[in-house]
Amino acid sequence: MASPFLIAAGEVGGDFFHERSSGTLPCQAKETQLFCWDWARENIDRYGTPTVQHLEIVVLSIVIGFTIAFALALLAHRRHRLQSPMLVATGVLYTVPSIAFFFLLLPVTGFGRDTAIIVLSAYTLQIIYRNTILGLANVPESTKDAARGLGFTDRQILWKVELPLAIPEIIAGLRVATASTIAIATLVVLISAGGLGTEMYGSNFNFPTAILIAVAIIGLMVLAFDLLLLTVQRLTTPWRKVRPQ
C-alpha cells in the first residue's frame, strides 16, 4: 500500500514542507519535540485564513441546522404523530459518519464548502430538534392553562409562554451542537473545504506543533461559542438564574 502520508502532502499540505524547509525556521531539526514556540511565533499568521473559514462553515451550518430543526420541532409540537418519525429521520442522519456523509454527497454536490455545510447542518438537526421538543414538553400544563385563562390564543401561548420557557433546553441543544460542529468541521479538509483541519492534515503528521496550535484554536472557539450561548440564555431568560455547567 502506498503511504497515506504522501497523498496527504500532495493534496492539501503542498506548501507546508516548502515553507518549513526554507532554512529560516528555528525548529526544523527538532521535529519530534512536543511544541516549538519559535515556529509558533513565526507562523501564527498562517492560521488566520483557516480559522475564518472554519468559523464561516460552523456559523452557517448552525444557523441553517437550527432553522430547519426548529421548524421541524414546531411542526411536531403541533402534530404529535410526526414526533417519532422525525426523531428517527434525524437520528439516521446523525448515525451516518460525517466522513461517509461528505463523500456520499460527492456525486450530487461535489467537493467544497457547500457539501461541508449541508453535512454539518444535517448533523445538528437531531440534537436541536430533540432538545426543542423536550423543552416544549416540559412546560407545565398549569402554566399553559393560566395563559389560556388570560385569553391567550394557541399561537400566543406558543410564542409568549412555551418557547420562552423552553429556552434553556433549546440553548443546551445549541451548545452541544455547536461544540461538536466545531470539532467535526476539522474533517472538511478531506473535501477541500478548508478550515483548521488543513493545518493538521497538512502537517503531514510529523510536526506536533502545527497540530497543537490548531487544536488550541478549536478549543478557544468552543469556549467562546459556549460563553456566547450562555450569555444569550441569561439575557433571554431573566427570570431564571443560570448556573454554568
Next chain:
Amino acid sequence: MSVHLPFASFGGAIEFIFTPQESNVTGGKKVGGFDKSMELLIGHIEVTILALALALIVALPVGLYLGHIGKGELFAVGIGNAGRAIPELAVIALVATLIGIGMRNVAPALAILGIAPILVNSYVGVRQVDPAAIEAARGMGMSELAIIRKVELPLAIPTVMGGVRAGAIVIIATATIAPLAGVETLGDFIINRNVYGENGLLAGAILVALLALTIEGLLALLQSRLTSDGLKLKTV
C-alpha cells in the same frame, strides 16, 4: 485545488465494491473488489470493537461508581462536554505524530473518543434511578456492589446504552481516518483516493455508512434485549 478524477457515480461505486477496477496509478493492477472490501470491512470492525471494549472497560465502572456515590458530577459532565469538542482528526493526527502508528496505538486513541459519552450516560443513568428503589434494596440487605449490579445498572440500561451507541458511532466514524495512522479500515478507499479513484471513494463512504447503521441497529436491538420488560411497559 481541483481534483481530476473520473466523476463518481453510485453505480460505479457498487461495481467497485464487488469487482476489481482499473486504477490510474497502479500500472495496470486492478484495485478494489469484493475481497479487498471485505478485508477492509473486517479491519474496520476489528479496530471498532477493540476501541469500544477499551472505552467500556474504563468508562462504565467509573460512571456507575460516581453515579452510585453521587459525587463527581463536575468531573463526569466536564468529561462529557470536553469529549464532544475533541476533533477526531486531531486525535488521529496527534497519535500518529506523538505516539506512533498501528492498531496498538490507534485503538486506545479511538477509545478516548468513546469514553466521554459512555461515562456521562452511565453517570446520569444511575443518578436518575429512583432513590426509593435503592433505599428498598438497601433495606433488603443488599451490598453496595449488589445495588449497583442488580438495581441501578438494570434501571439505567436505556441511558447507558444510549452512551454506548453514541460511543460506537464516534469510534466507527473516526476509524474511517485511521488509515492515516497506519490501520487499514474502510477509510483506505477514502484516504487513498488517487489509488482507488472517485468510485472507490464513494464505495468507501457507502460501506462506512452501512456499517454504522448496522452496528447502531444491532446495539438498539441489544438495548431492547437488555432492558427489563417492566421498564419497557413504562416507557412505551
